Amino acid sequence: MPITHYIILSLALFSIGIVGVLTRRNAIIIFMCIELMLNAVNLLLVAFSKMHNYAAIKAAADQKLPITEAILNTGSEGQIFVFFIMVVAAAEVTVGLAIIVMMYRNIHSVDVNFLNRLKH
Amino acid sequence: MHLLVIDWWLILEKSLLIFGIIGLSFFIAMYTTYAERKVAAWLQDRRGPNRAGPFGIFQPLADGGKLFFKEEIIPLASNKPLFILGPALAMITALLTSTVIPWATPFITKGGDVIAMQVADVDMGILLVFSIVSVGVYGIMIGGWASNNKFSLMAAIRGASQMVSYELPMGLALIAVLFMTGSLKMSEIVGNQIENGWHIIYQPLGFIIFFVCALAECNRTPFDLPEAENELNFGYHQEYSSMKLGFYLFAEYINMFISSAVMATLYFGGYDIPFVNEASWGLNSFWMTVISFSVLMAKISFFLFVFLWIRWTIPRFRYDQLMNLGWKKLIPLALLNMIITAAVILLLKK
Amino acid sequence: MTITITQILFWILSVAALFSALMVITSKNPVHSVLWLIATFFSISGHYILLSAQFLAVVNIIVYAGAIMVLFLFVIMLMNLNRETEPQKNRWIKMAGAIAGGCLLLVLVASLKNVESASTIEDVKGGDVGFIKRLGKELFSTYVVPFEISSILFLSAMVGAVVIGKKE
Incomplete structure (x- = not known):
């Protein structure tokens, strides 16, 4: 598949996430929309990683160069970055949900509009 | 112009295998219910079911027929789509796990084609089993929540936290096995055991941890708190009736069957026949496939018997005891096992 | 085709x-x-x-x-x-959110639609860069320090969640 397809798909997913953050008031749903946006980025990173890998192998084959380990490894940074995004997302969710649970205990609601106490 | 380029032969072969394995899972699950009652009767000095057919062997059919013809009740206040989705998910995740298990030695046709007795020998192998097991929580949680009954919900949350907790030591015990094979492919895990001896010899502690976790993942006694009918007011399937209840119960037996198969494959050599070198017999590949398949089935039957045996031997844990065992005993033990295995492998390599 | x-x-x-x-x-x-x-x-x-x-x-x-x-x-x-x-938010805020998101999508797609599409990723079987062997070797050689740091992050997140969630 051409890379543009993947770009448009993940942009669409990202925008859906943004619309969700803008239109919903439930803190948990807003949090879930952030996860959706992270996943859209992950998808794009994986697609780019494969694109660079394929391009590097093709370029080496065109120039009749030997295909070394370094060439086969091209693009693996993208996937490792995705792996770290997942790790950080997991850590973020544990802390974030703990905060939401605390907020629910204090104001008995998950509505973000009631969370304006810092203003006063 | 080819509209679709598909290897139809491969699809036919794989779908035959998939349907065969699903049929086999259902058959074994049916007869595990029969075996459960017979083993219970034997351990309690009774006779067990003996009315339907000789020795009561048609009892599972009678049970199934009863479940099918029972009245189907969907509670009025329940969430209907999710109420139906719950048992379906439980069944799907139970059946999906069988995809990566190698069932027998490859069968070589007269034309020289090799037909692997495994639905997919993917690079991820055992990790795929893990991902499916981790998704298996949803069947319980959705079913319990959609019933709109607080006892179902509490049982569902108990069950889900139990499954999530016991996945961790299971994974840690597994890592020690992966250290030894250096591959996640199920076929290579079996191949390594055929060459170097079964993993149970090198990993007895790992196997015990894995087995305890498998008991907890299948919601079997002594960890069957999600469905403790006497003291905890039944389980997450309290509101279910007819074949939806049947699906939950059946999924549990299929899980038992598949986890026995996974244990046999990971620790007991898979389809390997112990103490003999079967390659020197010179049998043709059809008979080799049949023999190795029956060896694997024998190992699975043994594990199924142990599952049933434990049910009538060990009383149920209390919930705090269950969590203590999982988090404070099994996880440190599994970590220790992992570190020792890694150290020994490093020492031997030098 | x-x-x-x-x-x-x-x-x-x-x-x-x-x-x-x-x-x-x-x-x-x-x-x-x-x-x-x-x-x-x-x-x-x-x-x-x-x-x-x-x-x-x-x-x-x-x-x-x-x-x-x-x-x-x-x-x-x-x-x-x-x-x-x-x-529930009122209808106008929902509509405004949808329009804002739609505009963002439009701008991003318009700016990226002309990227050089010469390099396709048609041949997905080409490289084995997504396989566990290659990624594992990279992760435990080049990226071993970030990997270890992420484990500390996990530990602190776990402790943090327990501290926040505890009832006083």
Whole structure:
């Protein structure tokens, strides 16, 4: 598949996430929309990683160069970055949900509009 | 112009295998219910079911027929789509796990084609089993929540936290096995055991941890708190009736069957026949496939018997005891096992 | 023009991902939102498999569908959030949000639609860069320090969650 397809798909997913953050008031749903946006980025990173890998192998084959380990490894940074995004997302969710649970205990609601106490 | 380029032969072969394995899972699950009652009767000095057919062997059919013809009740206040989705998910995740298990030695046709007795020998192998097991929580949680009954919900949350907790030591015990094979492919895990001896010899502690976790993942006694009918007011399937209840119960037996198969494959050599070198017999590949398949089935039957045996031997844990065992005993033990295995492998390599 | 299985699967998975993502933000019931988000993650995992990034496909299911979403479901079920308790914004804010998101999508697509499409990722079987062997070697040689630091991050997140969630 051409890379543009993947770009448009993940942009669409990202925008859906943004619309969700803008239109919903439930803190948990807003949090879930952030996860959706992270996943859209992950998808794009994986697609780019494969694109660079394929391009590097093709370029080496065109120039009749030997295909070394370094060439086969091209693009693996993208996937490792995705792996770290997942790790950080997991850590973020544990802390974030703990905060939401605390907020629910204090104001008995998950509505973000009631969370304006810092203003006063 | 080819509209679709598909290897139809491969699809036919794989779908035959998939349907065969699903049929086999259902058959074994049916007869595990029969075996459960017979083993219970034997351990309690009774006779067990003996009315339907000789020795009561048609009892599972009678049970199934009863479940099918029972009245189907969907509670009025329940969430209907999710109420139906719950048992379906439980069944799907139970059946999906069988995809990566190698069932027998490859069968070589007269034309020289090799037909692997495994639905997919993917690079991820055992990790795929893990991902499916981790998704298996949803069947319980959705079913319990959609019933709109607080006892179902509490049982569902108990069950889900139990499954999530016991996945961790299971994974840690597994890592020690992966250290030894250096591959996640199920076929290579079996191949390594055929060459170097079964993993149970090198990993007895790992196997015990894995087995305890498998008991907890299948919601079997002594960890069957999600469905403790006497003291905890039944389980997450309290509101279910007819074949939806049947699906939950059946999924549990299929899980038992598949986890026995996974244990046999990971620790007991898979389809390997112990103490003999079967390659020197010179049998043709059809008979080799049949023999190795029956060896694997024998190992699975043994594990199924142990599952049933434990049910009538060990009383149920209390919930705090269950969590203590999982988090404070099994996880440190599994970590220790992992570190020792890694150290020994490093020492031997030098 | 031949249609390959990969193309058919790409379109099916894309439609599934977009539809379930839309359902996440439009469902009234938070439990439904969670389940639709799980469906989105599964279709994204399907995309990873199409790109032959098997390791990430499986890790995506284990981490997101198997752990993170279970946590969300737990919290929502324990708070007993449902359709009735769901806070509603008024229609105009919803519309404004949708228009803003749509504009963002439009601008981003317009700016990126002319990227050089010469390098396609047609041949997904080409490299084995998504396989566990290659990624594992990279992760434990070049990226071993970030990997260890991420474990400390996990530990601190765990302690933090326990401290925040504790009743005084």
